Amino acid sequence: MKPQLQVGLIGYGFAGKTFHAPIITSIPGLNLQKVVQRSSESAKERYPWVEVVKSADELYADSDIDLIIITTPSTDHVDFVRNALNAGKHVVVEKPFTVTKSEADELIQLAKQKNKVLSVFHNRRWDGDFLTIQEILQNNLLGRIRECAFHWDRFHPTASRKNWRDQAGKGAGVFYDLGVHLLDQAVQLFGKPNKIAADIQIQREGANAHDYFAVTLGYDDKLKVTLKSSPFVRSESPRYILHGEKGSFIKYGLDPQEKALISGQSPASTPQWGVEPEGQWGELNTSLGKIHLKGKIETLPGAYQNYYQNIYDHIMENIELEVKPEEASYNIHLIERALQSHKEGRTLLVDN
Known part of the structure; x- marks a missing residue:
């Protein structure tokens, strides 16, 4: 049996319940021991062995907890991460x-001082x-590649009054929520x-946070990524459109893992x-030498579990960390x- 890392989860809302807990518990060596839920104990319905606690302080004070997962709204991340590292x-x-990047860099420096692992859940690298x-x-x-476009379109014409992502304030809005995934992938x-x-706009009537974005990244070789x-x-x-000097690739549909x-x-x-149905496979239209190839190509299986497997392997065996905090800070x-x-209202140099 693999050595166990004891895990504490802060937050059992959509992200904690849907993404983190099921994936954590699928990794041999990660033991979900405690969950912070202030108003209920619903985590025990699916994970009856966990201890539900009311405060993150109980995780910080528990010497048995090795790894803390923070799934709170992004406006809360800094204090939770800082306190967990200091513990x-x-x-x-x-x-x-x-x-802000300054907040991210502060946390990166603290993690180095404490000699602790810090990573950000950019799971869409495993779509x-x-x-x-x-x-x-x-x-x-x-x-x-000369041009490509990544789209995360949806039909949500009415803003939510309950979802924190639709509320006014720093760190809310679709660009922080979905845009950061596309930036990371690019x-x-x-x-x-x-x-x-x-x-970057607020388009829906009554919305308080940006719900639309169109961002173009420019590269020295004249590549444009929208x-x-x-x-x-x-x-x-289309979800992805890539055009190159030899051909194109166009892909519809969302990765099936979230559903x-x-x-x-x-x-x-x-x-x-993570296996995608054939009807969602992307279409490749390209040339290999004198041969013209056109048709669907099978999508590789998605694997969100590989993110947490890498976290375990990095902590226990010093395998290279896949999602480095410096990469998340750059996003x-x-x-x-x-x-x-x-x-x-103008194009900017990324680094000035």
Whole structure:
């Protein structure tokens, strides 16, 4: 039996209940021991062995807890992460890491001082379509990429009065919530951009936080990457569009893992986890030498569990950390520059 890391989870809302707890409990070696829930003990319905506590302080004071997972709204992240690190715990925090880059860098420095692991849950690096695009680019199936677009469109024409993401305040809004995933994916695929231009709006009547964004990242080799999200897209649009000197790749549909997790499934108990139905496979149109290839290619299986497996392996065996806090901090830097670009109505250098 693998040595166990004892895990404490702060927050059992949508993120904690849907994403973190089912994945944590699917990893041999991670033992979900305590959950912070202030107003109920619903975590025990699915995980009867856990101890539900009312305060995060009870996790900080527990010498048995090795790793604390923070799934609170992003406006709360800094204090929880700081307190967990000061208590001598390893920390995983939901995205977005923080509201500002200065806050992120403060926490990174503290983690180094305490010699503790700090990582951000950028699980969308393990979406099947993203893994497939990585493989396409690594094998140069499209040639030099000239233009691409990542869309996270949805049809939510009415703003929620209960969801914190729709409320006024720093760190709320769709750009922090969904945009940070697309920024992270773009940087992972193409590296750091040198220019950014952004249009970030509140479009829905009665909304208090931005619900639309169109952001363009510019690169030295003239590559342009457009990231976009709108709440008024009722007809499905492509999720990923990549155009290169040899061909194109177009992909519709969302990775199936989120839907599976919402339905109560987990990677540990679901055969063919993360496997996408053939109807959602992307279409590749390219050339290999003199051969023209056109047709659907099978999406690689998604694997959110690999994020937490890497956390365990990094803590226990010093395997390289997949999602480094410095990478998450850079994503927040891009958000800040995008917001400034929108405010000033012009294209900005990412680093000035």
